[in-house]
Amino acid sequence: MTPQLPQPNPQLGAAVKAADRAHVFHSWSAQELIDPLAVAGAEGSYFWDYEGNSYLDFTSGLVFTNIGYQHPKVVAAIQEQAGKLTTFAPAFAIESRSEAARLVAERTPGDLDKIFFTNGGAEAVENAVRMARVHTGRAKVLSAYRSYHGSTSAAINLTGDPRRWASDTGAAGVVHFWAPFLYRSAFYAENEQQECERALTHLEDTIAYEGPQTIAAIVLETVPGTAGIMVPPPGYLQGVRELCDRHGIVFVLDEVMAGFGRTGKWFAAEHFDVVPDLMTFAKGVNSGYVPLGGVAINGAIAETFARRPYPGGLTYSGHPLACAAAVATINAMEEEGVVEHAARLGEELIGPRLREIAGRHPSVGEVRGLGMFWALELVRDPATREPLTPYNASGEAAAPMNAFAAAAKKNGLWPFVNMNRTHVVPALNISEAEAKEGLAALDEALTVADGFTV
16 A cells, blocks of 8 residues: 655755765766656655655665665664664674574574675675685685676676676686576577586586586575576575585575565575575565675574684674664564565565566566565567567666656556566565556556567
């Protein structure tokens, strides 16, 4: 249900916009070519501007507001923590930090029982790679081409999408490989079993030719997020686990986006019955209310640093406000059955309705996902699978996706758009009525995308 909006205030909105344009330097953007929306507020699954327009958010911010905006239990916990202990150095034992670590460790698979806190996902990946390199004494790290792991130094080199290119200094010890993606198979596979087997053979060959003794870690998103929500075929992650075990390679799963209920499980690894050596998280751990990320560490790697100092740290590691928000978020998700709700709504409503929508629109080449984590692959021609916009398109080449996004916003839906895809990633606690509202707006907007098909 759309919240009661305050009175529009265009004058304040104009002032906010003017200050932004004068002083804020935005990420991933050509500064003079962007026109950021001035946001006046948000609640639940909606946000609104100063003109009085509201939008149903199908992006969860950047896929992090897993329990929506302004959840009262989390807001209250932050306020209470601010009144008690706003901040404190990371070398001390702090109640909110200890409790957040305990709650995360209770939900991670296997023996991932030690938690190193960071300020976000990229720092979590940075530290996971450092742990793996020190633990193994090796330098190389393998990651997939279709991936995103963050924008800091090691994380951007691990990233597979084009945002890596401008900062790629010869990959700095990173080797990329093709992970499975049947719809655009690099292995000419005809079914999921072939895709899995051939992808594992390709990875095994890559390890052999790179030299197993030189490889510290393989880093994979359990379910790749920004790169397209490609759910791995049955057996693939278990096969990677076996290759890592065979060669003494640390297996790192990046659950920054897929974790904390996004796929209908606390962690996506549960879908595949696999336990990594290190697992990174952020975003949904506290719905993004205060920046927080971390690395969950298994017993063997934790033991490496039992008497040997870990060579890394952060001033705000385990920040009390962020950890208090995490404690409140995890408890609220448990009390309100948020993970179970996400699984049910994904299976019974989102998935089936998206497949129905796809059947009506020639611009939809494929629907894929699980839980509250879905992608629609938009194409010019469903027969050839030519993308609606070229890979890494900009300017005029990106016009079809821009037109689709504009149509969605006109219908009151804020869509997640990346390259030739739109992702359906609303808050996990979105109501059934809100989900239907958003899907109807998406259905209508896709008629614009259909106009660009052959």
